[in-house]
Amino acid sequence: MSLYGGVEAGGTKFVCIVAGGPGDIREEVRFPTTTPDETLSRTIKFFSNYMRDNEEKLEAIGVACFGPVDLDKASPTYGFITSTPKPGWANTDVVARIEKALNVPVAFDTDVNGAAVGEGKWGAAQGLSNFIYLTIGTGIGGGAIVDGKPIHGLVHPEMGHIMLAQDVEKDPFEGYCPFHGTCFEGLCSGPALQAHWGKPAQDLDADHPAWQLEAHYIAEALHIFVTVLSPQRIILGGGVMQQAHLFPLIREKVKASLNGYVQSPAILEEIDAYIVPPGLGNRAGVLGALALAQGM
Amino acid sequence: MSLYGGVEAGGTKFVCIVAGGPGDIREEVRFPTTTPDETLSRTIKFFSNYMRDNEEKLEAIGVACFGPVDLDKASPTYGFITSTPKPGWANTDVVARIEKALNVPVAFDTDVNGAAVGEGKWGAAQGLSNFIYLTIGTGIGGGAIVDGKPIHGLVHPEMGHIMLAQDVEKDPFEGYCPFHGTCFEGLCSGPALQAHWGKPAQDLDADHPAWQLEAHYIAEALHIFVTVLSPQRIILGGGVMQQAHLFPLIREKVKASLNGYVQSPAILEEIDAYIVPPGLGNRAGVLGALALAQGM
Numbered sequence: 001m002s003l004y005g006g007v008e009a010g011g012t013k014f015v016c017i018v019a020g021g022p023g024d025i026r027e028e029v030r031f032p033t034t035t036p037d038e039t040l041s042r043t044i045k046f047f048s049n050y051m052r053d054n055e056e057k058l059e060a061i062g063v064a065c066f067g068p069v070d071l072d073k074a075s076p077t078y079g080f081i082t083s084t085p086k087p088g089w090a091n092t093d094v095v096a097r098i099e100k101a102l103n104v105p106v107a108f109d110t111d112v113n114g115a116a117v118g119e120g121k122w123g124a125a126q127g128l129s130n131f132i133y134l135t136i137g138t139g140i141g142g143g144a145i146v147d148g149k150p151i152h153g154l155v156h157p158e159m160g161h162i163m164l165a166q167d168v169e170k171d172p173f174e175g176y177c178p179f180h181g182t183c184f185e186g187l188c189s190g191p192a193l194q195a196h197w198g199k200p201a202q203d204l205d206a207d208h209p210a211w212q213l214e215a216h217y218i219a220e221a222l223h224i225f226v227t228v229l230s231p232q233r234i235i236l237g238g239g240v241m242q243q244a245h246l247f248p249l250i251r252e253k254v255k256a257s258l259n260g261y262v263q264s265p266a267i268l269e270e271i272d273a274y275i276v277p278p279g280l281g282n283r284a285g286v287l288g289a290l291a292l293a294q295g296m
Numbered sequence: 297m298s299l300y301g302g303v304e305a306g307g308t309k310f311v312c313i314v315a316g317g318p319g320d321i322r323e324e325v326r327f328p329t330t331t332p333d334e335t336l337s338r339t340i341k342f343f344s345n346y347m348r349d350n351e352e353k354l355e356a357i358g359v360a361c362f363g364p365v366d367l368d369k370a371s372p373t374y375g376f377i378t379s380t381p382k383p384g385w386a387n388t389d390v391v392a393r394i395e396k397a398l399n400v401p402v403a404f405d406t407d408v409n410g411a412a413v414g415e416g417k418w419g420a421a422q423g424l425s426n427f428i429y430l431t432i433g434t435g436i437g438g439g440a441i442v443d444g445k446p447i448h449g450l451v452h453p454e455m456g457h458i459m460l461a462q463d464v465e466k467d468p469f470e471g472y473c474p475f476h477g478t479c480f481e482g483l484c485s486g487p488a489l490q491a492h493w494g495k496p497a498q499d500l501d502a503d504h505p506a507w508q509l510e511a512h513y514i515a516e517a518l519h520i521f522v523t524v525l526s527p528q529r530i531i532l533g534g535g536v537m538q539q540a541h542l543f544p545l546i547r548e549k550v551k552a553s554l555n556g557y558v559q560s561p562a563i564l565e566e567i568d569a570y571i572v573p574p575g576l577g578n579r580a581g582v583l584g585a586l587a588l589a590q591g592m
Contacts, residue, residue: 068559082559083559130447130448130449130450142524144524146442146443146447146449147442147443147445147447147448149443151426151442151443151525151526152426152443152526153426153442153525153526153527153528154426154522154526154527154528154558154560154562154563155526155558155559155560156526157523157524157525157526158523158526158557158558159523159524160523161523161557162519162520162523162524163460163461163516163519163520163553164459164461165459165460165461165462165478166461179554179555179556179557180553180555180557182461220459223458223459224458224459224520224524225524226450227453227454227455227456227457227458228438228440228453228455228458228520228521228524228525229447229449229453229524229525230447230448230449230450230451230452230453230454231449231450232449232450257459257476258475259475259476260475261454261457261475261476262450262451262454263364263378263379263451264450264451266450267450
């Protein structure tokens with residue numbers, strides 16, 4: 001059986017696995033994201049030790065990476081983390097460094113594109129060619145699968161940075177995004193909730209007015225994604241979406257916002273199966289990385 | 297040389313051509329969109345007469361159609377106009393009717409997807425795999441090309457119906473969309489401008505405050521499309537965009553709105569070549585239909 005590597009390369013922690021598939025994980029390690037040198041060295045060492053100790057070669061390694069990243073294979077900085085504000089990480093070569101050290105081909109995409117690929121292969125979007133995976137947590141990001149593949153393009157989508165309509169009479173919060181103030185991430189991420197309401201999201205009761213507003217904004221964002229991308233399903237993951245009571249609120253508000261315009265039974269009649277949690281739970285990231293490797 | 301048919305099937309008029317390519321148009325006809333029976337009969341007659349009179353067979357016919365339409369080839373209503381409010385046209389079979397009458401294969405897509413395909417083949421997006429064609433006129437619609445093909449999905453995009461942030465203190469206009477009020481189309485289409493300012497868009501002077509506001513909203517929409525789709529170029533066509541003075545306003549406002557977040561020279565340094573008018577002008581629709589036929 002072929003073995004693959006997966007790296008969930010997050011801004012806070014890295015998770016690395018060696019696996020034959022999601023049900024056949026041979027080894028796993030996680031460590032905090034520190035400097036690029038230290039973090040990538042630990043990543044490389046994990047895989048090289050595995051291959052040496054087990055006398056096995058990996059077919060490929062998938063890296064689902066925090067960004068922004070360069071996904072353009074024709075670019076001299078392909079496989080780099082580019083302009084991140086994360087100290088020390090701007091202009092970090094990820095792909096070539098791992099490939100050279102291990103002599104294993106590396107598949108590379110954004111963390112959310114990776115998670116989306118994983119959800120399509122083993123999770124909540126199996127059999128679908130067009131869908132979205134969104135994570136709403138420390139930040140907000142989206143991976144969109146169109147015709148079976150993640151969207152790349154000029155750079156890659158930054159779906160957390162769409163602007164939303166805010167009724168400043170009802171909600172005067174100035175937003176938390178340093179670039180856009182009241183964009184989706186600036187209104188709805190975990191840190192935005194904390195800045196808005198003065199305590200961490202997980203300490204807000206289910207009947208706190210924060211959640212009605214949160215569901216309202218998330219529904220606005222989904223209205224936009226439905227009309228721009230026409231996904232067959234929308235998967236909502238991330239720390240904030242652990243608040244399971246958000247799902248019915250969001251579904252109801254998406255229907256109200258679209259107001260019957262998109263004439264599809266998936267939205268009009270079966271919205272409970274249209275807006276769903278990840279099938280892979282909090283394993284979407286690392287299994288997404290594995291899926292990227294298998295898809296090379 | 298192979299000959300193809302193209303049908304720009306609009307809600308107001310139909311344009312039909314027989315052509316070998318955009319520089320080799322053999323015959324063209326245009327007529328108003330009346331009832332489905334009359335309009336589709338005239339369409340069929342145009343092509344059957346051409347084939348009979350010239351003793352030539354068409355390889356394929358492309359139909360770029362007003363919608364909503366059913367693009368799902370597995371659906372029993374594939375090739376239909378579905379839930380349009382246009383009187384008489386809901387649930388109209390377009391593809392099978394033309395195919396059966398002429399015994400010629402028919403390619404079918406939305407009007408804006410067709411125009412986008414045409415712009416990619418012969419217009420302002422040649423050589424690009426990811427871009428957007430938007431028409432801002434009587435209505436607003438968008439065709440998005442991802443990895444060389446138009447997005448389909450659950451239904452198809454309805455990019456004119458994204459919601460925009462409106463500062464109701466500065467602009468209390470209640471919007472013109474019967475479904476969503478102040479969505480993109482409800483704020484920026486030709487009829488919305490007329491409802492807002494009391495006269496047709498073409499009668500508003502270039503220094504009328506309407507245009508600053510129009511450019512502001514269009515830029516907001518483009519901010520969303522850039523962050524969701526990451527297009528390599530954005531083409532803006534349609535009647536409202538005949539106001540060429542809008543282009544520099546929109547470009548400046550898009551840059552200001554993205555605020556340096558998307559680190560690409562295309563946006564940061566070369567935005568004049570990033571947000572552009574159609575290369576095919578007002579022929580994008582019918583030549584897009586021709587491109588659909590050639591792509592079968």
